[in-house]
Amino acid sequence: MKINKIYSYYFSPSGTTRKITEELNKSFNLPIDTCDLLKNPLHEDIHISSNDLCIISLPVYMGRIPSICIDMVNKIKSNKSLAIGVVVYGNREYEDALVELTDLLTNNNFTIVGAGAFIAQHSIFPSVGNGRPDDSDLKLIKSFGENCNKIIESLNNDAFSRLEINIKGNRPYRSTKPIPLKPKSKNTCNNCGLCYKICPTNSILKDSPKEINKDTCISCGACISNCPSNSKYFGGIMYKIAKVKFEKSNSVYKIPEVFYIC
Ligand SMILES: Cc1cc2nc3c(=O)[nH]c(=O)nc-3n(C[C@H](O)[C@H](O)[C@H](O)COP(=O)(O)O)c2cc1C
Numbered sequence: 001m002k003i004n005k006i007y008s009y010y011f012s013p014s015g016t017t018r019k020i021t022e023e024l025n026k027s028f029n030l031p032i033d034t035c036d037l038l039k040n041p042l043h044e045d046i047h048i049s050s051n052d053l054c055i056i057s058l059p060v061y062m063g064r065i066p067s068i069c070i071d072m073v074n075k076i077k078s079n080k081s082l083a084i085g086v087v088v089y090g091n092r093e094y095e096d097a098l099v100e101l102t103d104l105l106t107n108n109n110f111t112i113v114g115a116g117a118f119i120a121q122h123s124i125f126p127s128v129g130n131g132r133p134d135d136s137d138l139k140l141i142k143s144f145g146e147n148c149n150k151i152i153e154s155l156n157n158d159a160f161s162r163l164e165i166n167i168k169g170n171r172p173y174r175s176t177k178p179i180p181l182k183p184k185s186k187n188t189c190n191n192c193g194l195c196y197k198i199c200p201t202n203s204i205l206k207d208s209p210k211e212i213n214k215d216t217c218i219s220c221g222a223c224i225s226n227c228p229s230n231s232k233y234f235g236g237i238m239y240k241i242a243k244v245k246f247e248k249s250n251s252v253y254k255i256p257e258v259f260y261i262c
């Protein structure tokens with residue numbers, strides 16, 4: 001099957017999902033339309049044609065995809081189009097995130113060619129998965145893209161319905177609750193307002209950006225990674241205690257997992 005164009009969507013508050021998506025996109029020698037869902041959230045439906053490929057990459061939050069992304073993924077409409085689903089997790093587990101993402105895409109009429117769970121530095125506890133994706137991850141991402149490419153080339157339009165992809169994960173998906181750790185602000189904050197503009201949940205006050213609405217903040221870390229004066233951070237006693245425990249249980253190097261249609 002011949003693909004004309006790739007539409008690549010990612011949500012990446014602390015930048016690692018973007019890095020992995022950009023590496024994956026390089027495996028396809030095709031025109032690519034890339035959309036950063038944090039900076040340009042989807043408000044309208046997007047229609048992907050039958051000869052285009054859609055790549056969607058999301059971070060894992062509590063073993064699920066971020067709930068804030070569900071409506072946006074549902075706005076991406078398929079016309080019997082192919083898709084690749086990617087989740088990026090911080091070396092703990094990805095649990096039901098990949099199956100949740102690919103279920104959404106399948107329910108929206110996409111045929112999933114390949115799906116992958118890749119590892120990155122944890123955005124709340126960066127000592128876990130530190131330095132990832134590393135060179136070995138980047139090689140695996142490249143070969144995942146190349147394999148998806150080969151599969152697409154070999155696909156015959158009429159044969160889709162006989163093919164299947166089995167993704168690791170449970171249904172019903174695990175339940176989640178909000179993470180109690182929220183960013184704090186330092187006095188170095190110069191009120192530039194960038195964090196207010198980038199926060200995907202409008203949890204930062206325009207006139208007082210040092211303050212965060214803890215009830216709506218999803219701990220995504222976008223305000224931390226985008227602050228030009230490094231004035232936002234995860235810290236405090238509760239954070240330090242959680243960090244020690246978290247590092248202890250999640251120090252073993254995890255390997256990316258990939259799945260293909262067959
Ligand atoms: C609220 C929240 C929940 C997370 N839950 C998980 C998790 O369940 N498993 C895991 O391994 N990493 C988890 N992480 C780490 C992220 O999945 C990981 O850092 C990811 O690479 C972040 O993507 P980004 O850099 O594109 O923002 C979580 C991070 C956040 C902010």
Ligand code: SF4
Nearest residue numbers: 189190192193195227
């Ligand atoms: S981005 Fe940083 S410096 Fe700018 S308002 Fe937010 S915390 Fe302050």
Ligand code: SF4
Nearest residue numbers: 199217218220221223
């Ligand atoms: S305030 Fe919370 S939701 Fe908003 S960018 Fe910062 S961590 Fe993300």
